[in-house]
Amino acid sequence: MIHTLTAPVQWRQVDLLSDLHLGPDTPGTLARLEQHLAETPAQAVLLLGDIFEVWVGDDARHEPFEAGVVRLLHHASQRLDLFFMPGNRDFLVGPELLLDAGVTALPDPTVLDAFGQRWLLAHGDEQCLDDAAYQAWRATSRSAAWQADFLAKPLVDRQAFGRQARAQSRKSQAAQLMSTDLDADACRTLLAEAGATTLIHGHTHRPAAHGLGDGLRRVVLSDWDLDATPPRGDVIRLSAAGLQRLPL
Secondary structure (H helix, E strand, O other): OOEEEOOOOOOOOEEEOOOEEEEEOOOHHHHHHHHHHHOOOOOEEEEOOEEEOOOOHHHHHHHHHHHHHHHHHHHHHHOEEEEEOOOOOOOOOHHHHHHHHEEEEEEOOEEEOOOOEEEEEEHHHHHHHHHHHHHHHHHHHOOOOHHHHHHHHHHHHHHHHHHHHHHHHHHHHHHHOOOOOOHHHHHHHHHHHHHHOOOEEEEOOOOOEEEEEEEEEEEOOOOEEEOOOOOOEEEEEEEEEEEEEEOO
């Protein structure tokens, strides 16, 4: 059964964002996140995965950069309801980080029941069915055995693994070998199970809206890179007025 998050009555606006890929080399993106969390009129912000470029275990939360992000989120949580859904880069985020940051875990997928509608939220990687190599890696890395073995390694070894993974990812992106798009049939099946008509997701870095037939659609969040030229990023805001895409 798909998890449901029911918006409390005090929520009038909800912000959705994903794919910030925060790391020490993204100061502009981090600064823009801090500004957004301080200034948004929304009552809740849902982070739909890949907030970190890589997450190798909650003991990394004490490292200088990661500790700064934790402080930022904890400060924002004093005025906002913050939720985190795991992505393909930060699926190892655990309860210790979330507790320190004042953030609530959000399963992938989740139905957001808000403003008289049911919005289906996902990171999006699980529905990229044509990417067989990634799906095989995803199945392995989500297993309890693999995670226990990986997290038992010294932090320095896990950080080295993360650097290697980032380098390989950047090489693939430079060669335009990005992951395949979401499978339309998988999206329709998921929407039917959720009793929803709109799927909102990230992961592909291809912001757009796609019709799926029979009144169904999927809406794709942008990634954030405020250190790029030109900078890019957006937020999707939900309210009683519907869905709004807001460029940064």
